[in-house]
Amino acid sequence: MSTKSKSHLRIRALCEGAIMLALALVVNYLSKIIFANMPNGGSVSLAMFPILFYAHRWGLGRGLLMGLAYGLLDMLFDGGYAWGWQSILLDYLLAYMALGLGGLFKGRAWGIFPGIVVGCLGRFAVHFFSGVTIYKIIVPTAVEGFGVFSSPALYSLVYNGVYMVPNTLIALVIAGVLFVPMKKYFSGRDIQ
Numbered sequence: 001m002s003t004k005s006k007s008h009l010r011i012r013a014l015c016e017g018a019i020m021l022a023l024a025l026v027v028n029y030l031s032k033i034i035f036a037n038m039p040n041g042g043s044v045s046l047a048m049f050p051i052l053f054y055a056h057r058w059g060l061g062r063g064l065l066m067g068l069a070y071g072l073l074d075m076l077f078d079g080g081y082a083w084g085w086q087s088i089l090l091d092y093l094l095a096y097m098a099l100g101l102g103g104l105f106k107g108r109a110w111g112i113f114p115g116i117v118v119g120c121l122g123r124f125a126v127h128f129f130s131g132v133t134i135y136k137i138i139v140p141t142a143v144e145g146f147g148v149f150s151s152p153a154l155y156s157l158v159y160n161g162v163y164m165v166p167n168t169l170i171a172l173v174i175a176g177v178l179f180v181p182m183k184k185y186f187s188g189r190d191i192q
């Protein structure tokens with residue numbers, strides 16, 4: 001590959017990243033109109049799909065960087081909910097960075113679907129760890145519709161599952177709807 005081609009791909013990746021990042025931030029704000037926020041942070045949002053799509057197209061490294069950038073901007077612009085620097089690190093920076101794990105399936109025909117699942121599981125794992133280690137200070141606590149929890153692990157599992165399961169399903173549905181008309185973009189044939 002020529003230097004010009006490599007330079008062109010780097011610029012294209014940067015431009016697509018900026019567009020996907022902006023799209024994720026905009027749909028996150030729009031999602032807040034439709035879906036309520038959880039009391040201790042977390043919400044159902046359409047914002048994960050642009051990050052996962054970018055990670056799938058450009059790979060693990062750029063996907064992790066995209067997730068990190070989104071987490072930082074979301075925290076800054078959305079007035080992040082955190083209990084100290086540890087919570088900021090886990091619930092914003094590392095959790096959204098984990099969405100970049102979807103880039104592990106770059107170039108695979110149907111890779112967007114396992115990529116979404118792996119990226120969302122990565123994000124869930126970071127939120128779960130945060131809940132068990134940081135948010136355990138508010139246990140026992142009640143989760144509306146689920147009861148009172150005295151176990152930090154069970155509380156974190158239920159609390160984070162309440163918004164992460166719908167987020168994962170929404171991203172999978174969006175990918176399913178867009179897969180056929182945008183197949184060449186999902187496969188990355190336009191950037192090879």
